[in-house]
Amino acid sequence: xxxxxxxxxxxxxxxxxxxxxxxxxxxxxxxxxxxxxxxxxxxxxxxxxxxxxxxxxxxxxxxxxxxxxxxxxxxxxxxxxxxxxxxxxxxxxxxxxxxxxxxxxxxxxxxxxxxxxxxxxxxxxxxxxxxxxxxxxxxxxxxxxxxxxxxxxxxxxxxxxxxxxxxxxxxxxxxxxxxxxxxxxxxxxxxxxxxxxxxxxxxxxxxxxxxxxxxxxxxxxxxxxxxxxxxxxxxxxxxxxxxxxxxxxxxxxxxxxxxxxxxxxxxxxxxxxxxxxxxxxxxxxxxxxxxxxxxxxxxxxxxxxxxxxxxxxxxxxxxxxxxxxxxxxxxxxxxxxxxxxxxxxxxxxxxxxxxxxxxxxxxxxxxxxxxxxxxxxxxxxxxxxxxxxxxxxxxxxxxxxxxxxxxxx
Numbered sequence: 001x002x003x004x005x006x007x008x009x010x011x012x013x014x015x016x017x018x019x020x021x022x023x024x025x026x027x028x029x030x031x032x033x034x035x036x037x038x039x040x041x042x043x044x045x046x047x048x049x050x051x052x053x054x055x056x057x058x059x060x061x062x063x064x065x066x067x068x069x070x071x072x073x074x075x076x077x078x079x080x081x082x083x084x085x086x087x088x089x090x091x092x093x094x095x096x097x098x099x100x101x102x103x104x105x106x107x108x109x110x111x112x113x114x115x116x117x118x119x120x121x122x123x124x125x126x127x128x129x130x131x132x133x134x135x136x137x138x139x140x141x142x143x144x145x146x147x148x149x150x151x152x153x154x155x156x157x158x159x160x161x162x163x164x165x166x167x168x169x170x171x172x173x174x175x176x177x178x179x180x181x182x183x184x185x186x187x188x189x190x191x192x193x194x195x196x197x198x199x200x201x202x203x204x205x206x207x208x209x210x211x212x213x214x215x216x217x218x219x220x221x222x223x224x225x226x227x228x229x230x231x232x233x234x235x236x237x238x239x240x241x242x243x244x245x246x247x248x249x250x251x252x253x254x255x256x257x258x259x260x261x262x263x264x265x266x267x268x269x270x271x272x273x274x275x276x277x278x279x280x281x282x283x284x285x286x287x288x289x290x291x292x293x294x295x296x297x298x299x300x301x302x303x304x305x306x307x308x309x310x311x312x313x314x315x316x317x318x319x320x321x322x323x324x325x326x327x328x329x330x331x332x333x334x335x336x337x338x339x340x341x342x343x344x345x346x347x348x349x350x351x352x353x354x355x356x357x358x359x360x361x362x363x364x365x366x367x368x369x370x371x372x373x374x375x376x377x378x379x380x381x382x383x384x385x386x387x388x389x390x391x392x393x394x395x396x397x398x399x400x401x402x403x404x405x406x407x408x409x
Contacts, residue, residue, distance in 0.1 A: 038306065039076075040056075041057075041076075041077075041093040041096040043056065045093070045094075045095035045097075046095040046193055046210075048190055048338060049088060049212060049336050050088070050336060052334045053091055053094040053095060053212060053334065054095055056093055058091075059090065059094070059335075060089075060091075060331065060334060061331055061332040061333075063331070063332070065330045066331045067323060067326045067327055069090065069323060070320065070323050072316070073316055073320070074309075074312065074316065075302045075303055075304060075305045075306070075313070075316055076093060076096065076098060077092060077211040077302075077304070078091065078211055078300070078301060078320060079091040079094050079211040079215050079299075079300065079301050080298060080300050080323065081298065081299045081337050082297070082298060082324075082328060083219055083290060083299045084296075086339075087333035087335075087336055087337075088333055088334055088335040088336055088337065089298075089324055089331050089333060090320075090323075090327070090331070090334060091211065091334060093211070094211050094212040095193055095212050096303075097193045097209070097210055098209070098210065098283065098286075098304060099203060099208060100194075100207070100209035100214060100303075101203075101279055101283035101284075101285075101286045102137065102160045102200065102201040102279070103201065103209070103214050103276050103277065103278040103288050104196065104200070104209060104278070105156055105157075105160065105199075105200060105201055105276055105278075106217045106276045107185065107191075107217045108156070108165060108168075108178070108199045108201075109153070109157070109221060109227055109230070110185065110220050110221040110224070110227065111182045111185040112172050112178060112181070113153065113224060113226060113227055114224065116149045116168065116171055117149060118148065118150040118153065118226065119148060119149070120148065120149045121146050121147070121148055122146065122149065122171055123144065123145070123146045124142065124143050124145055124147065124167055125143065126143045126144075128166055128170045129143060129163055129166055130166075131175070132162055132166060133162065133198075133200075133202040133203070136162040136200065137160040137161060137162055137256075138159070138161050138162055138163040139154075139158075139159040139238060139253060140161075140163070140238065140240075140251070141155065141161065145239070145241065147167070151239055152167055152168050153168070153226070154230065154253065155238060156168070157231055157233065157255070157276070158230075158235070158236060158253050158254060158255045159238075159253050159255075159256065160276075160277070162200040162202060166199075169199050175198075175199060179197065179199055182199060183195065186213070186217075188340050188341050188342060189213075189217060189340050190216065190338050190339075190340065190341060191213035192213070193209055193210035193212065194210070194217075195207060195209075201278055201280075201283075202280065203281065203282040211303050214301045214303075215288060215300075215337060216337055216338070217288075218290060219299060219337055220340065221275070222274075222290060228274070231274025231276070231290075232260075232273045234254065234255050234260055236252075236253055237250040237252060238250060238252075238253045257287075258277075258311060259272045259289055259314050259317065259318065260274075264310070264311050265310060266314045269289070269291055269317075269318050270291075271293050272289060272291045274289070275288045277314075279313075283303075284303075285305060285313035286303045286304065287302050287314065288302075289301075289321070291321050296328050298325065299337075300317050300320045300324065302317045302320065
């Protein structure tokens with residue numbers, strides 16, 4: 001066929017196909033987190049915490065003595081805040097409502113943990129484990145086996161166990177009640193971007209949160225000693241199955257927070273003390289971390305990095321923490337982490353936390369908290385230095401100055 005004929009055939013074919021293409025419905029495929037057709041933040045978002053936090057794009061007050069923001073930040077949303085004062089040092093799309101993945105377990109723990117005695121023992125029913133999403137994370141809870149509430153919380157914090165979340169939800173009155181409780185608690189915290197559909201953070205329609213809300217939630221959770229201890233625990237022994245001889249063994253679990261363990265080519269972050277990571281197909285990678293340097297405690301949340309860099313959510317968190325510690329005290333805040341609705345932030349607020357009395361060199365003598373009662377410190381080399389912040393945060397006098405305690409631990 002000549003070139004002229006081929007051209008004519010192509011033109012006629014295109015003309016015949018055009019009406020069909022015009023009439024065909026648009027594709028409704030789910031957005032790919034790595035697609036070039038990236039979702040854009042809304043033009044108007046919540047202004048809780050300050051008007052600038054409701055704007056799209058990077059919000060930071062650069063000036064003399066303030067370091068520039070780090071290179072290589074690709075997350076759709078992130079925030080850097082001072083955990084003690086509540087000042088937001090910098091943010092990008094802070095109120096963009098995105099899928100939270102397992103970072104939502106922070107809200108689950110902040111809501112349910114104070115209600116259940118940690119020494120309570122419960123035998124798991126088959127119905128407790130119904131409805132778990134395919135491919136979701138699990139710690140290995142078995143039906144018809146008994147567990148302490150304490151062990152189940154270790155499964156939630158260390159292994160992000162959706163199975164442990166479901167059992168604890170049963171103890172709280174069921175999944176539906178727990179979802180209602182979590183949504184009510186989010187409103188109390190003024191986390192207005194958050195809607196809970198599944199208590200474990202597994203992808204579900206309409207389930208969203210934001211970098212701002214996750215940071216609020218983490219700050220609230222850190223008021224509770226048990227929350228701090230679980231979040232800072234590196235490894236623990238989890239009850240296993242009962243053998244034919246009637247004895248029940250155990251197996252070792254380790255936190256999936258790679259800024260604490262240093263796994264996957266991630267460098268352990270000095271002073272890291274938790275809090276929670278997550279990863280699902282829809283949400284991408286999400287992470288909220290708390291770290292301490294000297295007397296300064298920072299919270300950073302990073303949602304859905306787009307760079308393709310290996311372990312980007314941890315690397316970008318580390319860069320933002322570095323920037324925050326350098327910029328704190330120099331940069332003018334762009335907003336604040338608000339207090340819960342039922343908190344008095346006036347004259348009755350707690351005084352600042354006292355300085356640490358122990359020299360860092362004593363950390364090497366600390367023992368690993370295999371039962372979760374303390375922090376696991378038996379990590380070789382530099383990891384001991386990494387956990388220095390965890391020791392201080394667990395044992396320090398909380399709450400932070402701007403946030404009065406709502407209940408006793």
